Amino acid sequence: MSKCAYREQYFAYHSYFSFIFRFLHKELQLNLGSNINPVQKKNLSAYLSLFLFLLFQSVLVQSQSFHNNEKLTKQDTLRGSITPERAWWNVVKYDLAVTPNFKNFTISGSNTISFKLVKKKGNRMQIDLQDPLVIDSAVLNGVPVNFSRDGHAWYIEMPKRRMPKVLTADKDLHQLYLVYHGVPKPALRAPWDGGVVWKKDKNGNPWINVACQGLGASVWWPCKDHQSDEPDNGVSISITAPDTLMNVSNGKLQNVVADGKGNKVWTWVVTQPINLYNITMNVGKYVHFSDTLNGEKGKLDLDYYVLDYNLDKAKKQFEQVKPMLRAFEYWFGPYPFYEDGYKLVESNHLGMEHQSAVAYGNEYMNGYKGNDLSGSGWGLKFDFIIIHESGHEWYGNNISSKDIADMWVHEGFTNYSETLYTDYIFGTEAGDAYVQGVRRNIRNDIPIVGKYNVNKEGSGDMYPKAANMIHMVRQIIGDKSSFRMLLRDMNEKYYHKTVTGAEIEDFISKRTGYNLDKMFDQYLRTTQVPTLEYFLTTENNTQLLYYRWTNCVKGFNMPIRLPGNSNPKYGLLLATENWQKFRTNFKQGEDISKLMDKNFYVTYKKVK
Numbered sequence: 001m002s003k004c005a006y007r008e009q010y011f012a013y014h015s016y017f018s019f020i021f022r023f024l025h026k027e028l029q030l031n032l033g034s035n036i037n038p039v040q041k042k043n044l045s046a047y048l049s050l051f052l053f054l055l056f057q058s059v060l061v062q063s064q065s066f067h068n069n070e071k072l073t074k075q076d077t078l079r080g081s082i083t084p085e086r087a088w089w090n091v092v093k094y095d096l097a098v099t100p101n102f103k104n105f106t107i108s109g110s111n112t113i114s115f116k117l118v119k120k121k122g123n124r125m126q127i128d129l130q131d132p133l134v135i136d137s138a139v140l141n142g143v144p145v146n147f148s149r150d151g152h153a154w155y156i157e158m159p160k161r162r163m164p165k166v167l168t169a170d171k172d173l174h175q176l177y178l179v180y181h182g183v184p185k186p187a188l189r190a191p192w193d194g195g196v197v198w199k200k201d202k203n204g205n206p207w208i209n210v211a212c213q214g215l216g217a218s219v220w221w222p223c224k225d226h227q228s229d230e231p232d233n234g235v236s237i238s239i240t241a242p243d244t245l246m247n248v249s250n251g252k253l254q255n256v257v258a259d260g261k262g263n264k265v266w267t268w269v270v271t272q273p274i275n276l277y278n279i280t281m282n283v284g285k286y287v288h289f290s291d292t293l294n295g296e297k298g299k300l301d302l303d304y305y306v307l308d309y310n311l312d313k314a315k316k317q318f319e320q321v322k323p324m325l326r327a328f329e330y331w332f333g334p335y336p337f338y339e340d341g342y343k344l345v346e347s348n349h350l351g352m353e354h355q356s357a358v359a360y361g362n363e364y365m366n367g368y369k370g371n372d373l374s375g376s377g378w379g380l381k382f383d384f385i386i387i388h389e390s391g392h393e394w395y396g397n398n399i400s401s402k403d404i405a406d407m408w409v410h411e412g413f414t415n416y417s418e419t420l421y422t423d424y425i426f427g428t429e430a431g432d433a434y435v436q437g438v439r440r441n442i443r444n445d446i447p448i449v450g451k452y453n454v455n456k457e458g459s460g461d462m463y464p465k466a467a468n469m470i471h472m473v474r475q476i477i478g479d480k481s482s483f484r485m486l487l488r489d490m491n492e493k494y495y496h497k498t499v500t501g502a503e504i505e506d507f508i509s510k511r512t513g514y515n516l517d518k519m520f521d522q523y524l525r526t527t528q529v530p531t532l533e534y535f536l537t538t539e540n541n542t543q544l545l546y547y548r549w550t551n552c553v554k555g556f557n558m559p560i561r562l563p564g565n566s567n568p569k570y571g572l573l574l575a576t577e578n579w580q581k582f583r584t585n586f587k588q589g590e591d592i593s594k595l596m597d598k599n600f601y602v603t604y605k606k607v608k
Contacts, residue, residue: 070456072451072454072456074150074151075151075152075153076454076455076456077453077454078126078150078151078152078153079128079152079153079216079225079226079454079455080226080403080404080452080453080454080455080456081453081454082226082228082453083126084122085122085124085125085126085153085155086125086126086224086226086229087118087119087122088117088118088119088120088121088122089115089116089117089118089122089125089174089224090115090116090117090118090229090232091113091114091115091223091224091229091230091231091232092114092115092116092173092231092232092233093113093114093231093232093233093234093235093236094111094112094113094114094223094231094235094236094279095111095112095114095235095236095238096109096110096111096221096235096236096237096238096279097109097110097111097238097239097240098220098221098237098238098239098240098281099239099240100196100208100239100240100241100281100283102198102206102208102242104183105183105186105196105198106181106182106183106184107133107181107182107184107196107220108180108181108182109179109180109181109221110177110178110179110180111177111178111180111221111222111223112175112176112177112178113127113175113176113177113178113223113224114168114173114174114175114233115173115174115175115176116172116173116174117172117174121158121163122158123157123158123160124155124156124157124158125155125156125158125176126153126154126155126224127147127153127154127155127156127176127178127222127223127224128152128153128154128216128218128222128223128224128225129152129154129180129218129221129222129223130152130185130215130216130218130219131151131152131185132182132183132185133180133181133182133183133184133220133222134180134181134182135147135149135154135178135179135180135222136179136180136181137178137179138156138176138177138178139176139177139178140156140158140159140163140164140174140175140176140177141163141164141165141166141167141174141175142164142165142167143164145157145158145159152218154222156176178222180221180222184196184219184220185215185219186198187210187211187212187349190209190211190348190349190350191211191213191349191350191351191352191359193215194211194212194213194214194215194216194219194277195210195211195212195215195219195220196208196209196210196219196220197209197210197211197347197348197349199348201284201285201307201309201348202309203285203309205244205245205284205285206242206245206283206284207283207284207285207307207348208281208282208283208284209280209281209282209347209348209349209359210280210281210282211347211349211352211359212277213277213352213353214277214404214455214457215277216276216277216455217276217277217279221279223276225276227275227276227277227400227401227402227403227404227498228402228403228498229498230273230274230275230276230400230496230498231273231274232273233271234251234269234270234271234272234273234274234340235250235251235269235270235274235279236254236267236268236269236270237249237250237251237267237268237269237270237279237281238265238266238267238268239265239266239281239283240259240263240264240265240266241263241264241266241283242262242263242264243258243262243263243264244285245283245284245285245286246266246283246284246285246286246288246305247266247268247281247282247283248266248268248281248282248286248305248343248345248357249266249268249279249280249281249282249357250268250270250274250278250279250280250340250354250355250356250357251268251269251270251271251340251341251356251357252268252269252271252339252340252341253266253267253268254267254268254269255267270340270355270356271339271340272336272337272339272340272355272496273496274355274397275355275396275397275400278353278354278355278397279354280352280354280357280359282305282345282346282347282357282359284307284346285307285308286305286306286307286308286345286346287305287306287307287308287311288303288304288305289303289304289311289314289315290302290303290304291304291321291322293322293325293326293342295325295326295329295334295335295338296329296333296334296335297334297335297338298338300325300335300338300341300342301341301342302321302322302341302342302343303341303342303343303344304318304343304344304345305343305344305345305346306344306345306346307346310346310364313364314346314364316364317364317365317383317386318344318386320382320383320386320387321342321344321386321390323425324382324386324387324390324421325342325390326424327420327421327424327425328390328391328393328394328417328420328421330424330484331417331420331424331484331487331488332394332395332417332487332488332491333394333487333488333491333492335393336393336394336397336398336491336495336496337355337356337393337397337398340355340356341356342356342358342390342393343356343357343358344358344360344386345357345358345359345360346360346361347359347360347361348361349361350362350369350385351385351388351389352389353389353390353392353393353396353397353414355393355397356393358386358389358390358392358393359389360385360386360389361385362383362384362385362386364383365383366380366381366382366383366384367379367380367382367383367384368384368385369384372437373437373438373441374433374434374435374436374437374438374440375437375440376433376434376436376437377433378422378426378430378431378433378434378437379418379434379437381422381425381426382418382421382422382425384418387417387418387421388414388415388417388418391413391414391417391418391421392410392414394413394414394417394491395409395410395413395414395417396409396410396411396414398491398494398495398496399490399491399494399497399499399504400497400498400499401498401499401500401501402498402499402500403452403453403500404450404455404456404457405449405450405451405452405456405457405458405501406449406450406499406500406501406504407450407457407458407462408448408449408458408462408466408501408524409499409501409504410462411462411463411466412448412462412463412465412466412467412469412470413466413467413470415438415463415464415466415467416435416466416467416470416471418434418438418467419431419434419435419467419471422434428480432598432599435467435468435471435599436468436598436599438463438464438467438468439464439465439468439601441463441464442461442464442465442468443459443460443461444459444461444465444527444528444529445459445461445527446458446459446527447459447524447525447526447527448461448462448465448466448523448524448525449501449524449525459527465523465601466523466524468601469519469520469523469524469601471599471601472519472558472599472600472601473486473508473512473516475561475597475599475600476512476514476516476558476559476572477511477512478571478572486508486511486512489511490504490507493507501524505517505520514559515557516558518552518553518555518556518557518558519556519558521553521556522552522553522556522558523601525553526553528551528552528553529551529601529602529603530549530550530551530552530556530558530602530603531549531550531551531552531602531603531604531605532547532548532549532560532575532596532602532603532604532605533547533548533549533550533605533606533607534546534547534548534562534592534604534605534606534607535606535607535608536584536586536587536588536589536590536592537588538588542583543583543584543585543586543587543588544581544582544583544584545562545564545581545582545584545586545592546579546580546581547560547562547573547575547579547580547581548575548576548577548578548579548580549575549576549577550577550605551603552577554577555577556576556577557574557575557576558575559572559573559574559575560572560573560575560597560600560602561573561597561599561600562582562596562597563584563586563592563595563596563597564582564584564585564586564592564595593606
């Protein structure tokens with residue numbers, strides 16, 4: 001993190017804790033009333049100031065140490081692993097109700113967790129809810145139960161013998177009802193750090209969004225916050241907001257009910273499994289317009305929610321949606337959530353792949369806020385956020401990784417969806433130029449695959465480097481139709497499922513007909529870019545090209561396309577760490593470096 005970023009973080013935390021100070025000071029004065037004298041009031045302010053100063057410094061120190069020298073803790077394990085308190089039950093559905101308070105930056109609400117046992121009942125359930133939010137009460141099948149906490153993990157005590165009698169028609173379906181409240185962590189630099197975003201639009205209207213990928217949904221509501229357990233039957237989301245505003249969440253709008261207190265309750269329902277970090281609320285002065293797409297599974301509802309003063313710009317910019325969806329259905333198969341529809345929702349941050357309610361904040365311009373991340377020129381032909389975040393509906397939302405250590409499954413394929421969109425609209429050469437261009441963003445700092453069971457992802461190279469790895473898979477397959485069928489079959493096989501990275505690697509290897517284990521190890525688990533060494537020589541009046549891999553993992557054997565190769569199968573040769581050769585018509589000393597295939601993310605080196 002740069003000094004500039006630290007300074008930005010300092011002022012953001014300063015504002016946050018200043019608010020908490022004013023809030024606590026006011027609440028204590030109201031509660032103590034006339035019982036507090038001037039001396040006590042002065043002492044109260046001093047104690048609060050000291051407490052919050054120490055808390056503020058602690059947070060900054062922890063944040064800096066995290067970025068400078070990341071240390072794993074018990075909390076990381078509780079968050080990132082399938083603990084015994086998580087393993088014995090499976091989430092069927094969430095019913096979430098939340099009321100945000102715009103004046104105090106607080107939220108209060110409840111969540112009903114419907115679940116089934118997958119093994120013998122455990123002694124406790126682990127529910128995740130991050131500081132400084134607190135659970136007020138817990139009721140299991142209508143019976144109050146005790147609970148305790150360990151940091152961000154809350155433990156619901158189970159009856160020693162039988163579970164309380166089920167109150168639902170399904171006698172195997174249990175329900176845990178939780179009430180909670182507090183000050184949720186604010187997202188200081190959304191969407192890169194998670195939390196609730198409290199802002200105002202340019203007309204001074206309140207505007208709330210959520211962005212919590214990585215940090216997790218438990219930053220604003222209590223849940224089983226692990227990517228491996230998506231609610232089988234989806235979620236209902238009820239948000240109470242002033243009646244001058246609108247809330248937009250995932251899925252289909254079920255109803256809007258006035259509460260008689262100047263508010264409306266907006267209830268949205270998702271019927272499909274959903275990754276918890278995708279669940280969102282968007283409260284603002286929105287207006288709505290809609291369209292439909294005649295897609296592969298029939299009629300798909302397209303809904304758009306934007307700030308009232310951006311309506312005209314949105315109608316023009318969002319014309320990109322329909323050709324984009326056609327492109328992705330061509331490559332990946334049907335949009336995965338026809339039942340819940342497709343939405344774009346304007347956000348006060350750059351964007352996020354919230355399932356069926358994609359957050360959009362690219363300021364109605366092409367590129368990445370007007371910039372071409374590929375440097376090829378093609379990146380300015382489309383709105384980066386519309387294309388990228390919508391690509392996540394297939395990779396990230398339809399197919400979700402069980403552990404964020406395998407987030408390349410989300411981000412690598414979605415980054416490559418930008419290439420596939422470019423290919424579909426502008427042609428294969430344009431797509432090749434785009435994916436080659438994004439290589440300039442590769443850092444090769446740490447491996448792409450992160451640390452398992454501790455909620456830690458790997459390098460940001462999971463975007464451009466993993467995309468280029470997938471592009472090489474396409475070159476190895478060699479046939480556009482076969483590669484397309486691989487992607488479509490993948491989305492069908494893992495439809496609405498969670499996966500490990502190893503499952504995806506194995507699926508690709510089997511479909512290509514090559515064992516690509518070493519290729520995946522090279523690009524996902526090291527920072528080395530393999531080098532293909534080569535030289536031309538003459539033997540017995542025959543011109544030969546010798547080649548081998550170096551700077552690679554042991555046993556690296558990725559196929560490569562070399563100039564002058566007459567191999568009939570797509571021009572591929574299986575290169576290894578040992579010198580190999582083939583006949584060629586090139587002359588001794590001829591420069592063939594310019595003929596090397598740029599679609600492979602490798603280094604070419606001529607040697608003597």
